[in-house]
Amino acid sequence: MKDFGFSVIKQRTIDYDQFDGRLLNEVLEMEPSFKVCLSCGGCTATCSAADLVSFNVRRMNLLLRRGETVELETEIQKCMLCGKCMLVCPRGINLRNVIMLIKKSIHKYKPVNL
Amino acid sequence: MKREGKIQVWQDYQKDIADDHYFYVRSCIRQNFFPGSEQTFLKILRRELNKDIYENPHHTSCSGIGYHSDIVPFDTIQTIVARQFALMTEAGYQNLAVSCITSFGIYNEIIETWKEFPSELEKVRSLLKKATGREFEIPQNVAHASDIIYKFRDKIASIGENRLVNQKTGKPLKIVEHIGCHYSKMFPSKGVGGAEFPHVLVGMIESWGGEVVDYPERRHCCGFGFRQYLVMSNRGYSVSNSRKKFESMEPYKPDAILCNCPGCPMFLDRWQYVIQEMEGKTYGENGQGIPVLTYEEMAGLVLGYDPWNMGMQMHQTNVEPLLDKMGIHYDTDLKYAGKDGKLIGKPKMVSCGC
C-alpha cells in the first residue's frame, strides 16, 4: 500500500450498533440496582481512589453501557473496594458488587481482535 | 422518504436568481482541478441560452482560501471583494454570477456584514478609494453559477441530446448530490432549497432524467476544509471525511456524484484514488470508482458536448463508466489529445478504476 504521509483516521464516534451488551446484561441481572444510576457523580466525589489516581466510578456505568470493555478492565483495577460510594449513592446502588461482578466476568467478553 | 415533505422545505427556500446580464467571477482553483468547467458554463450561457455574461481579466482571487486559513485579515478580504464589485460597477453590471462556492460564501458574508454594520461598509469604501481610486455598488443579485444552471435546467433538458438514464436498462441513473458547505450552510436562505435538503443539484438531476440518492451522510463536508488539506500531515482528516461519505453512499450503488463547489469534486474524485491505494477499497461497480462531476460537466454531457473537450480526462476517477451508461460516444484514443489533436501524454499515476 502506498504511503502518502497521512492516513485514514479511526473514528472516535461510539458506534452503538457495534455494542456488545452481554457483560452489561450479566451485571444488571445480578445487580439490578445498577439500572437506576443517575450519573450524579456523588460516588466519584467521595471515592478514596479518585483523589489519588485518575479513577472515576461514575464512568464505570458509561463504559459498561457503551461496551468499552478494554478501558473498563484497566479502570476497575483502581477501585479499592472501600465502599464509600455506596454510602452517598442517592439511589442505593450496590456499586461494590457491580465492580466485583465486572471483575469476575470481564475476561469472557473482551474483544478478540484488539 | 416522503417527497411532499421535501417539496415543502424547497418552497421555504426559494431565492431570486437574475435572468440575464451577469458579471462572471471565476474560481482560482477550478481552472486547475476541472479546467473545462467554467468554459463550458460560459458556452452554455452564451450559445445555448443566449445570455449576456461578461468577465473582466482584472478580476483577482477573492482571497477566501487565505481568509479561511487565517492568513488574510477581514479588512483585507473586504477590500478585495469591494474591488471585484468596483469592476462590476465599472462594467455596468448588477448581477454577480459566482463560479466558486468559497467566494459565494465570502460575498454573502461580506454583504451581510455591511448590512449589519454600515460602518464597515464606509470603512471599506474609503480603503478601496485610497488604495485604487475605485468606487463600487453592492450587487443587486448574487447567484452562484449553479443557481443559474438550476434556473435554466428545464431549458437545458429540452434542448439536450442525452439524459441521465441508463441506456441499457432504461432506468434513471442514481446520482449523489453534494453541495459545497459555503453554498447554504452559512446562510440557508441564500441557497436554493436551504441547507438540509438543498434543491439546487436535485433540481438539475431530476430535470435531466436522473434519480437522486439521499444517503445518511449527504450533509457531511467533502473533507476539504482548507486547513485539513493545506498541511500535508493534516490530510488524514480530509480523506477520513470523504471516506465517511463514500461508506455511507456505497449501499445505494450510485452511478455518479454531482457537486457545485470547486473543492468537493476535487476531493471526492482524488480521495477515491488515494483510498484505493491505501486500503485497496473502491466504491463503484467492478472495482471502479464513482465518477465525480461538476454541474457544468453534467449539463455539458446532457447537451451532447464532447467529454474530453470539457476536460473530463483530468478526473482521477475515470468517468467512462458513466459515459457508457448514458450511451455517450467518446474516442478513447483522443482522451489525452490536446486541442490540436496531438497527444499531450498520459498521466503517470494510475487512476482509480483503471
Next chain:
Amino acid sequence: MKHIVVIGGGIAGMETACALTDAGHWVTVIEKEEQVGGKLNKWSYLFPDFTPADKILDALLEKHSEKDFSILSQTEVLSVNRQNNKFNIETSGKQKLEADAVVVATGYELFDASRKEEYGYKIYDHVITSADLEKLLLPDGDLSVAAGQNPKRIAFVHCVGSRDEKSGNHYCSKVCCITGVKQAIELKKRLPEAEIYCFYMDLRMYGKNFEELYREAQEKYDIQFIRGRLSEASEKIDKSLLIKSEDTLSGRPLKMNVDLLVLLVGMEAGKGTAKAAAACSIGCEESGFLRTSDPFLMSNFSEQEGIFLAGSCTAPMSVNDTILHARSAAQEVNNWLKKNN
C-alpha cells in the same frame, strides 16, 4: 346577572366557565373548533399515572352539560372593545356580545417539528412526534414500521422546539420530559422486546410522582437515558434512521440506528393566543405566551382591567395545572366583579 365571555373552549375555558356559572354568572364560551375540549381530545393517556384522557375530559364536559352556559363553536373573536365598563365583542359569526369581563383561555399549539429540518419530520418515513405516537398508543394503534414488523429499537428526542434558539423558543415546555417517560413505558409495555432510548439534556421531573415514574422507567422497563441532544437524523436505505448525538457524559460522539424516532414536541403560544392578545390589546412575553400581572399573586390577571387569563395561554402547563389555573381564574373574576359592583 353579569355576563362573562370566555375565549377558548379547551379544558381551561370550560373549567372557568363551569366555575363562573356555579357562582351565579351568565357565561358564553367562544370556541374556534367544532368540538370543545381542545388538545385533550387528541391525547390518549395522561402522565404520571396513565389515566385515560377521555376519562378526565368526559368528567369535565359532563360537569358543563349540567350547567346553563352557551357555547359558540366554530367561532373566532374578531375584536374586543371596552366601552363604559363593558366589553363589546365581535365574532367571526357576526355576533355582537356585551360582557362585563373577558377570560382569555386560548391554550397552546404544538411545535411544528418539520421546522427542525435536521430531524426529517414529514420527510423520513419513521420519524413521528409525541402527538402522533399518542394516537398509536390506543389499544388499536398500529406501531409497526413495515408489514408485520414492529420496531426493535426506538429513540425519543427531548426538547424538540424547546430550549432552542434555532426554533425561536428559549423556554422549557415543561411537560415533554414526563411525556417522554410515560410514552417510553407505554411502548415498552406494548413491545417488550424493543430497546428504548431517551436522548435528553436535563430531565425535568417537576411534578408529583414524576421522578418516581422516571425511576420506574429505568428500573422496571429498562429504558435507557443518554444525555445529549440529537444533531441530526438520516434515513438509511432500509428506512431505518441513523441518529447522531454526543454522549455528553462520555464526552464522545455517538451514533445509533433506530427503527422509530419520536420527537417530543414542545408547546408554543400559537396563532389563537396571538390573535386574542391583539384583539384584547394585552401583552405577550418574548416567548409569545400572555403576560400576567405578576407571577405570584396575579397570575390570572392580564394588563387590562377586566380581562383575565386562564391556562396554557400564559405558559406551558400540564392538564392538572391547567384545571387549577382555570379555577383560580374563575375565582379572581368573581371577586373582581363583586368588588366593581
